[in-house]
Amino acid sequence: MLAIGEFSRLTHLSVRTLRRYHEAGLLEPAAVDDATGYRYYRADQIPVAQIIHRLRELDVPLPEVRRILRSPDPDARGTLVANHLRRLEAELDRTRAAVASLRRLLQPEPTALEVELRAVPATTVAAIEDDVDHDDVVAWYAGAMAELDAFLGEPAGVPGGLYDNALFEKGRGHVLVYRPAAEPPHRGRVHPVELPAVELAVTTHAGEHDDIDVTYGELGAWVVANALAVAGPVREHYLVGPRDTPDAAAWRTEIGWPVFRVAPH
Amino acid sequence: MLAIGEFSRLTHLSVRTLRRYHEAGLLEPAAVDDATGYRYYRADQIPVAQIIHRLRELDVPLPEVRRILRSPDPDARGTLVANHLRRLEAELDRTRAAVASLRRLLQPEPTALEVELRAVPATTVAAIEDDVDHDDVVAWYAGAMAELDAFLGEPAGVPGGLYDNALFEKGRGHVLVYRPAAEPPHRGRVHPVELPAVELAVTTHAGEHDDIDVTYGELGAWVVANALAVAGPVREHYLVGPRDTPDAAAWRTEIGWPVFRVAPH
DNA sequence: CGAAAACTCTCCCGCAGGGGGAGGGTGCAC
C-alpha cells in the first residue's frame, strides 16, 4: 500500500489533485485509515490514475471522466473517448475560423462595403425551425436542409435562414431555415411559414463562413452610420454554397439585417 | 452612440462580457453617463470588439489581449498573435501525445514489462543543469544537448538526463542532461558533475515519447510489486534517438528509477 | 527512546472568465 506522496511520485499527479479526484469519486484510495484519514493506494491503481491524467489533458470534464471510468466495456469507453475527440476537432475548426477572422481584422482591406437597402414583402416558404445551441447550429443546419431538400425535390430558389440575436448573445436561440415553395407541404419537421415583410440592409459575404462575423460587424457599422437600427432576427441567403460548387472562394452569402429608421431626435 | 444592448447585438458579445471588458480596460465605452452609469459605444468600436472576441476564442488571456490592442503597430501586433499561435501548436502536440497515451492505456498490451535491476557506480560526466518548467523541458533539452555536443565534438557514448520528481508533481524542477566524458570541460553552461552511485530499476521505452508516461507507470507498478521504493530523480538514457535515426519507431529510451529495498516491516 | 524532519490531514482563499439572479434606477412609446 502506497501513501499519497509515493503514489503521487509514481503517477506524476500532484498530491492535491489526487485528493480532489478522491473527493470527486474519480479515484478512490484502496483504503482510508479511519482514525487518521490517511489515504492509501494500490500499485494497480496507477494505470487508472494515468487514464484520468490523460483525459484531463484532453480537457475532458471530471464528470465525463467518471462516466468513462465507470463504463467497464472497452467498446463503450472507446465510444465516449471518440465523442470527445470529435469535440476537440470541432474546437480546432473554431480555432481555424478565429485565425481567419483575425487576419482580416488586423489587416483590414480598405475596399468599401457595398450595402443595399431592400424592402422585402411577406413571403410564404417551406421551413424547419427550432431552438438551437450556438455550437450545434452547423450540424442542425445540415440536417434541416437535407430534410427540406428531401421533401421539396429538385433544389430551386435560394435557400435562407433566420437567426435570432439571442443565439449569439446568449449562446442559444431560435433558428429557422427555409426554401421558397409555392405550396409548402407539412411533413415531418417541414411546414409552411409566412416570413414577415421587412426592410433589410443587405450585403454579400464572399468565401467560407470562417470570417463571416467580420462582415456582420461591417454591416452593423454601416447600419449605424446610416441612422438605422436593427430589429429582429438576421436573415442569410445562400446564393452560392457548398451545394453549388466545392470551390469555397466562389461561395456567396447574403446577410440581411432588418432595420428601421431612427428618429433624428 | 449605441447603448450596450445595441452594441451587444452588433458585436455578438453578451452585455455581461462587454461590461467585464470595460472593467478590465480592454474596451472602454466611448462615453459613460456620469449620472446613470450608462455605457455608450461608437460604431467604430465594433471591429475592436471583434478582435477581442476572436482573440478570446483563441484563449488569449485578457492581459495579453490588452497588450495586443495597445500596440498600434500592425507588425508588433502580428508578432504577438503569432507567438500565441505557436503556443496553440504546442498545445496541439500535447493533445496528440495524450491521445497516443490513451490508446495504449485503454487497450493495454499484455506483454510483460522487462525490468532489470542494475547497480550503477558513481560516474563523472559533462553536464548542463537548471531549474525548468515542465512545459519548457523539451525546448530546454534541445538547447542544452546542442551546447554539450558543440563542446564535446563527435557524439560518443549514450547521453542521458536526470529529472527531479518535483518537475512532474509541481510543474517545475531540477533537470540535468549529460554526456559521458573522460575529462569534462568547464565552458559555458557545461561543467563536470559526479553522478552518485545508485541502484536503478531499468526498463526500455520504444518509439516516440508521446506515451512514455505509460511506461513510467508500468515501471512504477513493477517497483512497488517488488517491494522497492523510489528515491531520487529519474534517469533516462537515450540509446537511440532522433540524433541517430529519423525513424521514430526505432527510438529506444531507457528509464531508470533509483530504488532501495523496503524493510519487510 | 525521544526529538526532529517529513508527511498527511482539513479548511479557507486565490485565479480565470464567465453565468444567474436580486434589487433598483432610466429611457421611451403609447
Place this chain on the structure above:
DNA sequence: GTGCACCCTCCCCCTGCGGGAGAGTTTTCG
C-alpha cells in the same frame, strides 16, 4: 403617466487547480 424594456451594481456560483495555515502522524536518526 404608465408600463416595459433597458441598464446599473453587487453578490454568489461554476470548473479545476494552486497556496498556505494549523494541527495531527509517521519515519528516521542520533
